[in-house]
Each structure stands twice: as structure tokens, then as C-alpha cells.
Amino acid sequence: MNYINDGLITNKSAIGRTPNNKKMKIKLLKVLFLFLTISAFSQSNETKYFHRSNGNIIDPSGNCFIIQATNVSCWLYQENYIFGGAQNVHKITAENLNEILGTNAYDNFSKQMMEHFITKEDIRLMKKMGFNSVRVGFSAESFDSDSIKKVLFSTLDNLLPTFKENNVAIILSMIHAAKPQNTLWVSNYSKGATVLWDSEEAKIKTAAIWSEIAQHYKDEQIILGYDIINEPNINRKREKELIDLYQKITTSIRKYDTNHMIIYEGNSYATKLDVLSKYDSLLDSNACYQFHFYSWFGNKIEKQLPKHLGRAETTQRPIFCGEFGINRLSEIKQQVDLMNNAREMDGWAMYTWKSIELSTTKEEKKRPPYYGRWIFIPFEDLHMSVLQFHMDNEMRDVMDWLTNVKGSKKPSAETTVNVIEKILNAVEVKNCKIDKIQIEALGLKFN
16 A cells, blocks of 8 residues: 655555655755746736736736727728718628629728728827727628638737737727627618527627637737627617627637636626626626716716726626717716726726818818717817828718718719728828827826
8 A cells, every 4th residue: 555745655664764854855845846836837827818806907917907998990890980971881881882893892992991090100109199908899790701801810910019019908899790789880780680689690600700719819918808799789688698698709719718808798788787797607707897988968977987886896897998988078088087086997998099080161060961060069079089080072972972971972983992092091190180189188198
């Protein structure tokens, strides 16, 4: 019969012998050294990636991290209003552009935007302005085409070294799921379309896309987390289905990636977190909550914020605001100040990084689709983005027709090609104006 003694196997006849004290000490020191080495390795491995520690986000260096981010639209997915077009699904733009330039015209335009809308100069400027992270949106639709998917991955991959050099972390956010996750144009919804919640096939596809992303980025430290569904909206009586889908997606991610943090948005367009706190035990342990806030229709952040923070504090989850902005400067400043002064908050991501330069002329007030106003806010008072690019009348006329603006006229193929080239040039950082006043309102310092 053998016995284990200080990690070594001895036989029964050795029992009762007096051990050599010097050898015993050496053995104990070896065991202690081995334990400390394993412990240190485990800790270094744990802090290699952004992760949750109780109610905090911890960065790869082991420090608490407060998100100060901007959102990027029209890079890896398209939103017409960023160029002054109508607020509708990009399918309309695709059909119109293809009508003028041929079957693959919109796909080619999407690829060009991926390659030009955000460059190394954008990332360096984000750093200079004080942003430490960026919420990068993408569409599940890009994964329907191998060629577009290839450009999407290669575009982001090519910029990863610049993100790392400037310590700007990336939040990957699925803006459009495999089917619309809500019934607004922002999720690519059109009247009568099947929504995500009514399509098992779309749920499986959405999870499969995240599985592919997880395989691709599982070892990238600069990825802060996976924001798995933007602004979900499902009937309150069915909202357990939201948690079920979150579990499905999380499982598909964790099959390949146990490193990165998962980000869960609340129901009702990310405005209600009670479903998350109610079913928190079913969610991944390395995860945080996200809410969105826009005050266009009279919502008051001083009323909403305590509710969100209460949900997160109850479950000891980190929490941040994934979208706010496109507003009057006074509103933006008030919202940022409240969030910055809330002890439980783990940061915010303002909307948005880059958009059209707003005109405040008398002619603009007569021009559809906005007539010089964003909802109830006159363009004179609106701060839409940190960077603004100029769109001349020819560019805007083409964009109006592509997005079905009332009264717009169909452009020629030659004009359309020329306008696309002008857009690609206009969005370069060197050609954009900087809204320094908004940067100050955000509490950032432009170095």
C-alpha cells in the first residue's frame, strides 16, 4: 500500500521514520513556488482581457475601466440620415442604387464605405479627443455575402494595430440581427416583415454569426466586449424569449471564446433593464448591462438613471449607457454630468462620431425630409456628431433620390458615380469639421 507524503509517494515501511528537515523544507518551498506560479499565471490570464469583477469593468492591466466611447455608424453598416437622406431601411437605397448602376452597385458601395469611412486618422483623433473606446456597429446582413463579410473582417483587422497603439477599445455591436429585433427602421424593419422573435431560423443564424465572430476575435485583447443585440423590443408578455435568445447566443460565443465580456441590452429599445435583473441568474457571469437614452420626447435622465443603476446594483453588474446624444448641447452636458457623477456608472458611448454638416439656411427649412429640424430640435441648436463632413447640393440631391425623399429627381449614372467619389473624399478626417464645443460638453479634453 502506498501513501502520499508531501506530494511524493512513499511505501508503508517508511512510516515512522524521522524525515530529513532540510529536505522537507526544500520540498515545501518547491510546492509553495509551484502554487504561487500557478496562481500568478491564473491571475495574469484572467486580467488579459476586459472582464467583469462584481460591479466593475476591469481592463487587461487589472485596473477599473470607465467607458468613454463614441459610436460609429455608416462604417460597417449604413444609415441614410447620416448623409442627410430619409430615415428608412437601407434596402430602399440598395434597390435604387442598383437600378442606376447595376446589380452589385450597393454591395460595392458598402465595401467602399467599410474601407473609407473610418481610417487610422479617425482612431488617432478619437484618442486625442479623450475617447478610450468605440462602439462599432455591424449588420448580420453582411454575413449573407462572402465577399462583403471578407471585407468587413479585413477592414477591422487591418485597423486593430492602430486601435491597440492608441489604447482605443472596441465594442462590437450587432445593429441589425438576422431579422429585425424591433419594428423601427433602425433595425432594418419594413412594414409586414417577420421579426426576429417569430423566426427560429433567424435566431439560429444570429447565434451562428456571433459564433463566427467569437472564433475570429477570441484572442484579441483590444476587444472590450460583444454587444449581442442592439435595442431589442419584444412584447412584455414574451420577454423571457429575449433571455432565451441571449442564452443561445452566449452559448455559441462561449464555445470558442471564454475570454471576452458579453453585453446585454434591456428590452423596449434598451430602455428597460428589469428583464435582465429578473433573470440575471440565467445570464453569463462575465457580462454587463447596457441601456440607451434619448430625451427627444421629454424623457428625463434624472428619473431614468436611478432605475437603471438600481437594477445593476442589485445584481452587482457593471452598467453603461450605449447610446445618447444628437441633441441640444445643454441636454448632452446635463446627461454626461449625471452619468459621470453616478458612482455606480461604468461609462457611456455618445452618438455619433461622424455625420453630415447641418445647414441652417432659410432654404434648408424648406427642404425635405427634415425641414431644418431633428424631431423638435432646430438644426441651429443640434449637435449631431463630433465630426461633420460637407455634402453639396449635388450630393444631397442624389442621396434624396436614393432614399425616396419626396420630390427628388432620379440622377444619371454618371452623376451618381461622381457623387459616390465625392462622398468617399468628404468623409476623410482631413475634410471634416470638429465640434469642439461638444467635446468640452462631454467632459473630454482635445489634446
